[in-house]
Amino acid sequence: MTDNNENILRDCQLASLGKMLAGYSHELKNHLAIINESAGLMGDLLEMGIIDDEQAIQRFKKIISVIEERINQANTMAKHMNSFAHKMDIPDSNFDVNQLLNEELAFLDRFFWIKNVSVQKKLQSELPAVCNNPSLLQFVIFTYIHKIVAGIESGGEIALSSQMQGQNILISIDAPNLSALTIDQDSCSPDAAAIKYALNKMGIAIMEETLADGRHKTTLTIPTR
């Protein structure tokens, strides 16, 4: 492990953080814009005295339900951001792999949507907690899937799964014909180097294979103890 590797890892992790927060904050702004317009419309209707009949009351109820729905979505996003931020606080801690993966998908949702990528999720329930570096693992998975989404054809499909095998938890990412480690056609890709370095640092093995149907499968093996 060299200082150079540490610097590469740090740079890529920060870049990944920036992408996450950029996409997420954009979505938050969209929700807030709709809340703002809905509340503004209620104000307009009140100010213009258009609330003296049952039809208007029903209209108000509909507007209020839109506001409540969007506030709930914004709250969920804020919760994910908060959870993410706290993972940065303590490098090594006990965490739930499935919760981490669900958060990851929430962070990536906008990128999936932009490329019209569908995601199949199959997470085994009641997995034991893992003691490792959740922030670093989140960085690895985010960077890996983000690179795949960037390289994938519009309308492609990604499958994400977790399962227990012996004393390990396996996380599998199944994508069409793509490996994030070689996607740049450049073995010196800083992202690929950072992913490998981070996995090594966490003691997580990575296995890549091409499936019979030509799809590419990447499996991370995370020791539970």
Place this chain on the structure above:
Amino acid sequence: MEKIKLLIVDDEEEFAATLAERLELRGFISKGVSCGNNALEALASNFSPDVVLLDLKMPDMNGFEVLIEIKEKYPSIEVIMLTGHGAATGGKDSKERGAFDFIMKPVDIIELTDKIKSAYQKKESNPGKH
């Protein structure tokens, strides 16, 4: 004064519909569509707006692409860009590509109506454009 006709283009349909309703209450004629292709279809039909309110980030065609096509085919129509970004760079780039102005989301309705009126005045002062 003739009513100003607006086309609102935003992939968030609730946003476009609600904003259209608020602008209707203020005397504008508004129509909302949810993507760039629908906007170009609306412009090719009988609905000819004076001003287009155009979201910058959309999944099919982004706002810049739609803006460029509008200005090529319908140069007399003024376009105000809507951006959710904190930085003003998207707005600056829009103006360089021919947009009249830009406004940040969440939208200040008074600021927006002022910009729409200014855009309409500019359009009316250039009767030679088609």
